[in-house]
Amino acid sequence: MxxxxxxxxxxxxxxxxxxxxxxxxxxxxxxxxxxxxxxxxxxxxxxNAVARSLRTDQTRALGLVISDVLNPFFTELARSVEDEARALGYSVVIGNADEQPALQDHHVRTLIDRRIDGLLVSPTDGGSPMITETAREGGTPMVFVDRWIPGLDVPVVRTDGTAAVRDLVAHLHALGHRRIAVIAGPAATTTGSERVEAFRQALGEYGLPLPREYVGQGDFQAASGRRVTAGFLDLARPPEAIFATDNLMALGAMDEIRARGLRVPDDVALAAFDDIPWFLHTAPPVTAIAQPTGELGRAAVRALVDRIEGRTAHSVTLTARLVVRRSCGETGDGGETGHTDETERSSR
Known part of the structure; x- marks a missing residue:
């Protein structure tokens, strides 16, 4: 050699x-x-990369801590982060928190010990001790992606789904649905609380109530979506439509509906936040809110590299959109629309 x-x-x-x-x-x-x-x-x-890092005080490596590697949204996010980092001359080390704050902090600590140049985090909760400490000390440049922790001086790259949720409620209302329930994500996460609040406000604009029994607490996992849906379907007046604020919870909801011999959308309509390619191939294809996941990951890397290289990093807010298919009682060829920007049919 x-x-x-x-x-x-x-x-x-x-x-x-x-x-x-x-x-x-x-x-x-x-x-x-x-x-x-x-x-x-x-x-x-x-x-020798190690020797070079000792000389330059840089490893050209970024850390990425995601909430759940099995969630297709985070899988796609990680892919876009790796692609953009590689284009900018960095490698990426990934830690999967599995929606567990303690495991999240373990990954953050390990990545910092490995002398990564900067850290991208999608927090699993609203106040992780290790993340809070890292942000306040300022020794390791950090950017939040998708989720964030309020009160910390850290740039945030996120998607605003408020308008898309409003479009979804308008769409459900136009289809004749009045009893609409929601499967919420963890209230301690910014995305969990924000999506439910946007949904509640949108319902209010149409004079639709959101009774307590129509709000089910999930955890962004499929099993919780199935559990909450079972509770909805056991009500004396079950909802006509269910909005799952995460793709995995939507799949769990669909499992429970089918297990009872019911059909989507004939017996109950179903919509989801976080569109995934699988939704185009389910029966029926699922109406969903799509985030620009690829651009989310790329923008997060650019913001982090700006911080690492001494430039000003700004927070970035992207916009989600509604993709109409056939799981809410739509007619026509909604199931034939594709997942890409060029072929998806979004609600205006």
């Missing part, structure tokens, strides 16, 4: 010059840089 001394010998320069070229130091003549890089290529030299 070639060493840095071999590269210096091949290029006819000092080891220090090779080091400056590899660390992209500006004080190197273009012809010298070209000669060194040619020697690196011909010898197949690979710098």
């Amino acid at each position: 070639a060493s840095i001394k071999d590269v210096a010998s091949r290029a006819g320069v000092s080891v220090a010059t090779v080091s400056r070229v590899l660390n992209e130091h500006p004080a190197v003549r273009p012809e010298t840089r070209t000669r060194v890089l040619a020697a690196v290529a011909s010898l197949g030299y690979r710098p």
Whole structure:
């Protein structure tokens, strides 16, 4: 295996010059840089990443702590984060919190110990001790993505679903649904509380009530969606439509509806927050609110790299949209619409 001394010998320069070229130091003549890089290529030299990080105080690695790797939304988010980070010259180390605050803090601590350059976090709750401490100390640049912790001076890259929820309620109302229930996510998460509040306000605009028995507490997991739906269907006056504020809870709701021999949307309509490709292939295809997940991940990486490299990082708010299919009693070819921006049919 070639060493840095071999590269210096091949290029006819000092080891220090090779080091400056590899660390992209500006004080190197273009012809010298070209000669060194040619020697690196011909010898197949690979710098020792650990040694380089000790010299430059950078690892070119970002940490990403997501709430649930099994949730398709976070899987897609992680993919876009990796793609954008790689394009900017960074690698990504991922930690899955599995919606557990203690496990989340474990990953944050481990990533900081590994000397990552910056941290992206989608918090599992409203006040994680390790995240709060890291944000207030300011030693590791951090950006919140999707979810955030109020009161911390950390840039947030998120999606505002308020307008899309209002569009969904208008859509359900136009289809004749009046008894509409919601499967809520954890109230301690910003997304959990925000989506329910947007839903409640939208119902109010149409003079529709939201009785206590039509609000079921879930945890962004499929099992909770099924459990809450069972409670709704056992009511003396069950809802005509159910809005699940997360894709996994929507799948759990669909399982419970089918297990009772009922049909979507004939017996009960179903809609979801967080569109996923699977929803296009269920029977019937699910009407859902889609987040621009790819852009969410890319924007979060750009904001974090700005912080790492000494530039001002700003919070970013993107907009969700309603994708109409056939799970709420729609007619027509809604099930034929695709998942991409070019082919999805969204409500205006």
